[in-house]
Amino acid sequence: MDIVSIESIAFIADGNYSSKYPRNDEFISEGVPFIRANNFENSTISDKDMLFISKEKHSTITKGHLKYNDVLITTRGNIGKTALVPKRHENSNINAQIVLLRCKENCYPKYLMHSFSIPFVKNQLDNNTTGTALxxxxxxNLRKIQIPLPPLATQKAIAEKLDKADALRKKDQELLKQYDELAQSIFIDMFGDPVQNEKGWDLINFEEVLKLKRGYDLPVQDRNQNGNIPVYGSNGILDYHTISKTNKPCIVTGRSGTIGKVHRTEQNCWPLNTTLYSYEIYDNNITYLEYLLNNLRIDRFAHGAGVPTLDRKIVHKEFIPNIKVELQNQFAEKIKNIEAQKELVKKQAEASENLFQALLQESFSFT
Known part of the structure; x- marks a missing residue:
């Protein structure tokens, strides 16, 4: 079994165009796709939120011109994400976060892409990464990364097996996404957009429905991870502790840094000082409030350039639809049924993930 460097089996180029890099005013509504890391989805390219450049600009920045079945890998920020270029993105372009790998005759693209998931390669990526903030x-350094390279026929067999297992993972992930979309559509169907209030509901002051309060400081060294009390940051659960700051179900959302993500917890928790949490919900339904807060898009109230911050006093002054509790409860019951189905799919997704990882380990056991 040969262990070879990436540069020996693939042509390598990136989207770092220096002074020729597209300026903000050079992005247009239609043209040549300019792929970014956020366009990576399920090992391929998503057209959602795609940027475009003109053919003229595209012709001046040539090293990132893509071909069908190029392997793309992110090399800034979230390093090591991969995607395979589909036919529709033949001759698209890439930004500075991305490097393209174009297999030579002894390398199978899907095998190369899967190889970035094994510990042998991931550890090399970690060891060759620099920077702290970014x-x-x-x-x-990417050129020097080594991968195991069996004969081409073996590469294809491994890739085919992993593709089938990966398809099961993606199916489960897509089903979970569809359940989330169904829940959102039920909210809009019942209540409409709470910002636009196109259904003409009577309005009520936000803080008469829900009052938010700043969370509490809890340094990492003071946390007791043997506890079962979740510690919430703006992105969700960060840690666990033995003491809670809430004594009832609540909503937690980001106050500083990441703004707009909303988390509902049915158990007592410790919301950190980077969050706001609901300390008064009156008799309103907690599930309804979660969806209400999501649809209010409270990130639009954030201010500050470096680290965005959300001032609860501004949010409290908003006027929102006044929805009767009976109707909130009806909505929550529908969401309860959806969440029950999601739990079944999550167990199935966990099994699919375990299967993929087992096959991955088995396929690359020669490392």
Whole structure:
């Protein structure tokens, strides 16, 4: 079994165009797709939120021109995400976060993409990454990354097996996404957009429905991870502790840094000082409030350039639809049924993930 460097089996180029890099005013509504890391989805390219450049601009920045079945890998920020270029993105372009790998005759693209998921390769990526605030993997270091390279026929067999297992994972993930979309559509169907209030509900002051309060400081060294009390940051559960700051179900959302993500917890918790949490919901339904807060898009009230901050006093002054509790409860019952189905799919998704990881380990056991 050969262990070879990436540069020996693939042509390598990135989207770092220096002074020729597209300016903000050079992005247009239609044209040549300019792929970014956020366009990576399920190992391929999503057209959602795609940027475009003109053909003229595209012709001046040539090293990132893509071909069908190129392997793309992120080398800034979230390093090591991969995607395979579909036919529709033949001759698209890439930004500075991305490097393209174009397999030579002894390398199968899907095998190369899957190889970035094994510990042997992931550890090399970690060891060759630099930077703290913004992690980076230089093209020079990427060239030196080594992967196991069996004969081409074996590469294809491994890729085919992993593709089938990966398809099961994606099916479960897509089903979970569809359940989330169904829940959102039920909210809009019942209540409409709470910002636009196109259904003409009577309005009520936000803080008469829900009052938010700043969370509490809890340094990492003071947390007791043997506890079962979740510690919430703006992105969700960060840790666990033995003491809670709430004594009832609540809503937690980001106050500083990440703004707009909403989390509902049915158990007591410790919301950190980077969050706001609901300390008074009156008789309103907690599930309804979660969806209400999501649909209010409270990130629009954030201010500050470096680290965005959400001032609860501004949110409290908003006027929102006044929905009777009976109707809130009806909505919550529908969501309860959806969440029950989601739990079944999550168990299935966990099994699919375990299957994929087992096959991955088995397929690359020669490392």
């Amino acid at each position: 992690k980076q993997l230089s093209v020079g």
